[in-house]
Amino acid sequence: MTTAHDHRRLGRELGLFDTDPLIGAGLPYWLPDGAAVRHTLEEYIRAAERRAGYQHVYSPVLGKRELYEISGHWAHYSDDMFPPMDLGGEQVVLRPSLCPHHAVIYRSRSRSYRELPLRMAELGGMYRSELSGVLGGLTRVRAIQLNDAHIFCTLDQVAEEARAALEMIRQAYEALGIGATRYRLSLPGPGGKYVAAPEKWQRSTALLTDVLDRSGLSYEAAEGEAAFYGPKIDVQVTDGAGRESTLSTVQVDFHQPEQFDLHYVGGDGAKHRPVMIHRSIIGSVERAVAHLIEQHGGAFPAWLAPTQLVVLPISHTELPNAHILARRCIRLGLRAQVVGPDRGSLGARIREFRLVPYQAVIGAKEAAGDHVALRLRDGRRLDPRPADEVVNRISTLIEAHSPGLWTDATS
Numbered sequence: 001m002t003t004a005h006d007h008r009r010l011g012r013e014l015g016l017f018d019t020d021p022l023i024g025a026g027l028p029y030w031l032p033d034g035a036a037v038r039h040t041l042e043e044y045i046r047a048a049e050r051r052a053g054y055q056h057v058y059s060p061v062l063g064k065r066e067l068y069e070i071s072g073h074w075a076h077y078s079d080d081m082f083p084p085m086d087l088g089g090e091q092v093v094l095r096p097s098l099c100p101h102h103a104v105i106y107r108s109r110s111r112s113y114r115e116l117p118l119r120m121a122e123l124g125g126m127y128r129s130e131l132s133g134v135l136g137g138l139t140r141v142r143a144i145q146l147n148d149a150h151i152f153c154t155l156d157q158v159a160e161e162a163r164a165a166l167e168m169i170r171q172a173y174e175a176l177g178i179g180a181t182r183y184r185l186s187l188p189g190p191g192g193k194y195v196a197a198p199e200k201w202q203r204s205t206a207l208l209t210d211v212l213d214r215s216g217l218s219y220e221a222a223e224g225e226a227a228f229y230g231p232k233i234d235v236q237v238t239d240g241a242g243r244e245s246t247l248s249t250v251q252v253d254f255h256q257p258e259q260f261d262l263h264y265v266g267g268d269g270a271k272h273r274p275v276m277i278h279r280s281i282i283g284s285v286e287r288a289v290a291h292l293i294e295q296h297g298g299a300f301p302a303w304l305a306p307t308q309l310v311v312l313p314i315s316h317t318e319l320p321n322a323h324i325l326a327r328r329c330i331r332l333g334l335r336a337q338v339v340g341p342d343r344g345s346l347g348a349r350i351r352e353f354r355l356v357p358y359q360a361v362i363g364a365k366e367a368a369g370d371h372v373a374l375r376l377r378d379g380r381r382l383d384p385r386p387a388d389e390v391v392n393r394i395s396t397l398i399e400a401h402s403p404g405l406w407t408d409a410t411s
Contacts, residue, residue: 005293063101253275298355300355318364
């Protein structure tokens with residue numbers, strides 16, 4: 001990867017996102033192609049979570065200051081929060097995290113041990129008061145869409161739930177065509193920014209260390225990188241300039257269940273305290289897309305590409321066939337468009353849309369037989385094939401989130 005794959009430059013050149021001083025620093029907006037990537041990524045994550053037994057919720061981006069005083073954010077994290085707003089005699093703040101809301105949702109009714117593990121997920125907005133000097137593109141922003149989840153479980157269930165979260169991260173990275181630079185066990189360091197509860201820190205650190213050891217993953221311990229309430233496994237990635245950042249995370253939290261007095265009724269009829277696992281498969285959508293832009297140089301995996309198939313009629317005569325093919329694709333959920341000869345020669349159009357995974361060329365011979373000549377982004381050219389066969393094959397590959405462009409390697 002080179003600095004030529006700077007996501008800030010590419011994001012603007014490819015029409016994915018932009019910023020405007022009138023909206024504000026650290027507050028990018030998404031253009032149609034970028035919105036298509038973001039929506040597809042979010043839907044992939046939601047579907048993966050549903051298959052893994054997660055229940056999705058929505059919670060407000062505002063909360064009373066008291067909520068964050070209970071959670072510990074106000075005492076340990078207020079420097080990164082926006083100032084409170086006075087509202088009807090109360091102070092409300094833009095949330096810096098989703099976990100307090102989820103803790104309140106958990107305690108909204110009595111819970112039984114039979115419900116555990118309870119996996120609660122949300123792709124929700126949160127806000128960080130980042131300094132202007134650290135803002136950049138999509139990697140450091142002030143309005144964040146977080147792929148967040150909280151698992152409420154018994155102590156005996158923690159290891160398996162954390163292991164399953166790591167497996168979800170591995171599968172997502174495979175589908176996205178990215179890799180982890182390293183795994184980090186983030187531990188507390190000196191200073192007062194961490195909850196003072198030595199026994200809880202020891203228990204949660206031992207649990208995560210055991211998960212990492214049993215997974216066979218190589219990892220490094222790093223002091224001073226923990227969340228204020230507990231240690232975490234951070235999955236580190238590296239950008240085009242060699243800068244490392246955290247994309248995904250798995251955390252164990254004994255603190256907030258106690259702060260919010262969370263409990264479940266056990267098989268013995270008594271109340272017990274659940275453990276709270278914080279888990280994010282792709283972290284913030286903004287940082288994930290920034291990394292994908294840099295990793296792939298805009299040539300996203302086919303299932304994620306803003307335009308998945310471009311139809312190229314050689315002349316105006318084939319335009320009706322081209323539009324029929326595009327409508328077939330759209331009915332199957334593919335993102336397709338027709339680029340006709342008014343946009344230039346066939347060669348010029350092929351070069352202009354070189355980042356699109358599939359280019360379907362239709363000449364007089366193909367139009368007569370309802371065939372297409374398919375060009376793949378990797379340079380392969382396939383012999384003319386029936387249009388339905390091509391569209392169905394592409395649709396199957398995309399539905400499977402396949403990293404490859406074509407299954408028939410001999411074609």
